[in-house]
Amino acid sequence: MHPQAGTPCANPVDLLGKLTRRDDPRSPRCRCHGLASILLRALAAMLAGAIGRWADAAPQHTLTRLGCRITCPALGARTTPSPATLRRVLLALAPDALAALTRPDTLPAVAVGGKTLRGSATPTDPAVHLLPVLTLDRRLVSQVRVPEGTSEIDALAIVLDKLDLAGVVVTADALHTQTDTATHLVDEGQADYVLTVKRNQKALFDQLKALPWAQAPTLDATRHRGQGRVExxxxxxxxxxxxTAFPHAAQAERVRRHVRDLRTKKTSWTVAYAVTSLVS
Structure with missing residues (x-):
């Protein structure tokens, strides 16, 4: 049910207030625009899907609400931070600082997977690689920047240590299917895991592949038709x-994906495996 027009939300989020209270990483002498204004401008541009062009089309009343500074006192005209300013500020901020703004109070399940920021590379520095933790509805919970010369595996313990994982189910791709990770999640984090298994863990992969899947009942089946194919x-x-000797592994999961092209009538299929500490 949608609230009636003009009715305030029961639990409004003071996003502007939270952004205003963030520590500004810039020098006090180089602050033509406030930090909150810069971050709100970046968020609005991202939602519009046009970070580079959005500011040129934004009306003055929108710029006022975003806290953009007045450049012409006589006309009351406002301007926005340039794309270069946005880039410098976003790269300077601690990745977890913004994640804390949207972190939910409870975490039934979270997913971990690294992302490289497009356009963040410079002639002297490589692209920024982040390891975010997301809820299953894609709300950002926490994230860290993966330092150059290290891997996501090294960063995983750091980002998870920021969270209370008791009772949480953590899912991750095959890169994080490591015995140390599984042990840390269950023994220290009091969490459960669902970890993808590929050939980078050959012994475990072969063990799962050899299980009597033909005899196992199908727990769930979905069928989707679209874009000229049936999946x-x-x-x-x-x-x-x-x-298996993999730490705390209680069950194995197999997902079989079958695709039929409606135009060519060709079919293809893939199989993915996972292990979980969940017992039911």
């Missing part, structure tokens, strides 16, 4: 019962 996914789960 069917089936999910099966098998109790491992000590059949």
């Amino acid at each position: 069917t996914r089936t999910v099966k789960v098998i109790d491992l019962g000590g059949r």
Whole structure:
């Protein structure tokens, strides 16, 4: 049910207030625009899908609400931070500072997966690589910048240590299917995991592939038709019962994806495996 027009939200988010209270990483002598104004401008441009062109078309009343400074006192005209200013400020901010603004109070499940920021590379520095933690509805929970010369595996413990993981289910791609990660999540974080298994963990992959999947019942099946093809996914789960030495692995999951091209009539299929510490 949508609230009636003009009715305030029951729990409004004071985004401007939160942004105003953030520590500004810039020198006090180089602040033509306030930090909150810069971040709000970047957010609005991202939502509009045109970071480089959005400011040119933004009306004056929108710039006023974003806190953009007045450049012509006689006319009351306002201007926005340049794309170069946006880039410098966003790169200077601690990645977790903005994540804290949207962090939910409870975390039933989170997903971890690295992202490289497009356009962040310079002639002297490589592109910025972040390791974010997201809720399943893609709300940002936390993130860290992966230092140059290290990997996401090194950064994972850092980003997860910022969170209370008790009772949380953590999902991650095959890069993070490591025995140390699984042990840390369950023994120290009191969390559960669902970790993708690929051939980078060959012994574990072969163990999962050899399980009696043909005898296992199908727990779920979905069928989707669109973009000229029909895609069917089936999910099966098998109790491992000590059949692998991977820490705390209680069950194995297999997802089989079958795709049929409606134009060419060709079919293809893929199979993905995962292990989980969940027992039900």
